[in-house]
Amino acid sequence: MAAVWVPDPAQARESRIVAFATWLVDAGRASFADVTDYRALQTWSVADPGSFWEAVAEFFAVDWSTPPRAALAERRMPGAVWFPGGTLNMGEHLLRAGAADQDAVVLIGEDGERSAISYAELRTQAAAVAGRLRALGVEPGDRVASYLPNCVEGVVAFVATALVGAVWAQTGLDYAAPSAADRMAQLAPTVLIAGSGYRFGGKLHDRRGDARELRSLLPGLRHTITVSTGGLANPAGGPDASSWADALAAAPVAGALPVPFDHPLWVLFTSGTTGKPKGIVHGHGGVLLEQLVSPGLHMDLRGDDAFFWFTTPNWMMWNAQVCGLLHGATIVLYDGRPTSPGPDALWRLAADLGVTVFGTSPGYLEASQRAGLEPGRDLDLSALRLVGVTGSVLPGTANAWFRDHVSARVQLGSMSGGTDIVGIFVASAPTTPVHDGEISAPALGAAVQVWSPDGVRVPPGTPGEMVITEPMPSMPLRFWDDPGDRKLRDTYFATFPGVWRHGDLTAITERGTVVIFGRSDATINRHGVRLGSAEIYDAISDLPEVADALVVGVEEPDGGYWLPLFVVPHGAPADLPDRVRRRIVERASPRHAPDDVIVVPRLPHTRTGKRLEVPIKRILQGADPDRVVNRGAVDDPAALDSLIQAARERRAGR
The missing domain is CATH 3.40.50.980 (Rossmann fold)
Structure with missing residues (x-):
């Protein structure tokens, strides 16, 4: 499959990531035949993590109050020792870059009210x-x-x-x-x-x-x-x-x-949908370095950028957006529903403020598509150069809609990482092409591999567990109130000791791009064949009759396997289940077709908009809802109650 977007060579050479590669060569730290070759730079970045992150600190002129004795004193996971003896302050770095009279923070309310500080x-x-x-x-x-x-x-x-x-x-x-x-x-x-x-x-x-x-x-x-x-x-x-x-x-x-x-520096919390939220502790230095790389190199964020990511204070993207200040950019906050006063609210904000880097979710792109929006035709989005997408899997159909209805010029950069590292494991860059349904590459400094359940690296194109084989400085220092790091080890290192298991069902293609199929603990395993829920969502993502969907694979006590797909209708088509099933067979395969398509008025999510696949699966298997889901962490408890009732009725009728 050919790339659907390729970097403009002249613009790529002007990017900061190419400046970094050139600086490495000039300083004798690395040797690249082509400084625009992202794969070569990424390979170098994970071969010797200490050298890479030391180079990042020097390239971005990290202001050490006390210089460190080394970059990576102990190369292990967990427990890597980064920059021992070094002292600094993240707050100081957030304040040092921007011009005095430039807007630092702009807030737009749902009603259009604007406030800002320089x-x-x-x-x-x-x-x-x-x-x-x-x-x-x-x-x-x-x-x-x-x-x-x-x-x-x-x-x-x-x-x-x-x-x-x-x-x-x-x-x-x-x-x-x-x-x-x-x-x-x-x-x-x-x-x-x-x-x-x-x-x-x-x-x-x-x-x-x-x-x-x-x-x-x-x-x-x-x-x-x-x-x-x-x-x-x-x-x-x-x-x-x-x-x-x-x-x-x-x-x-x-x-x-x-x-x-x-x-x-801060404590970020897991969603808390399946129990008491765990507090993830990150440090000043690790966050600083990660946020120099992820927006600074992967997004090419600079002082003349307007950086907007739709988020809330409950999501790590709030923290990541604030780190745009490290680069002297203007960060744009939005407080309100992303579809108020209309479904084009965020596109209008981007146009009105001349946003250059716009972050959103696959869900917003899909909602824009269902609403029949034409942002590229109706609004002036000429300032845009990158639309970043994260939060869930980006279906290939969303790429196609974006090119046709927003811009074929702008890079649509899908990325994935998480609260765990307040950063990225896989992402795009100014020097990477875009392929529909795929993430461009592993991120700089992220030693991403795909392993089988028995810890063997799988061939290209084969789904397996995403693992990280080398430490990164923004990995958690610890979990809050976790004596002996028991919870931390159980969360990331219990499956493969010494190797970070992230929990995503993933494949790396022959060309080095990354495909994420969904959470590995929510993987559909039907008749011995592993299917990703993302493949099913992708198949129906452009069906205007479907407003939302949730699929789970349920192993049943009698040895059976039930694959229900819950859909929220847009309108009231009487034959919606048949339409959905046909589309999945056509776009994916017959084995992806659900056993039942169940129409529901609405579906619950986490407060950051993620689907509750694992909790709903466990409830359908008969688990006590109060033990597997925290209602306070759910955006719509009434929708959760309706699924709980449906599960009880099904078990009663068996």
């Missing part, structure tokens, strides 16, 4: 809030918790937290207080920064009551900083609280606190 204002405000945190007794390693919508204040507060060496953690205001406490209470934060409300779907959601409840659920909390969000006043209320205005008026810190390379 880099000069960001530096001033972050220093003041950092001073307030210090005055409140926040010490290095103390936790600062955020309960805010997507807002400018959240960015300022995160940078301020990093400046003083405290540890950042957050949930969005859409989480109810008990669900937020499931995450935050583990950390025993010293300070809580709490908002008052947010707008979503044309409605104002007042969360002041939940914020008060959350304060009572956090052990050891000493102080709350209240922020007025969503247009709702948020008075401080009591001696143990103060306002955001008080924080901005505080005496600023004189500079950032140097901390060790592996000093905790």
